Amino acid sequence: MNGTTRLPDSPCTHTPRCPSASSPAAEAARVVAGHPEQGWSLLCNAVVVFDDTGELLPDGRVIAPHRPFAITT
Template sequence: MCTHTPHCPSASSPAAEAARVVASHPEQGWSLLCNGVLLFEDTGELLPDGRVIAPRRLTAV
């Protein structure tokens, strides 16, 4: 999906969240990255192949 240079990390890369935002809807709590990842404000992700990455919540110490 990424057409700019340098190319963004792929959706399967550990750095996938570093891709550019192509659509942002903060009122709905999500952004679409150019690698096809849907990034949610709770840090959860939906990958282009349909896999779900659970939110990464910090625990209180």
């Protein structure tokens, strides 16, 4: 064991169930702990989403921010 704790893919217990962390619709899960003052929220499927659109998945993988670029003229 490496000293880290792996969260379940989806601890969701309500109906209908939220999309799992591995689903393309993972960001549609309900917020269970919002911290807008810190710029992040924990979703029901154990995904942490950040204001910059980055994500931390339950297995420790990181999804880089994917905010669209602003168009400048």
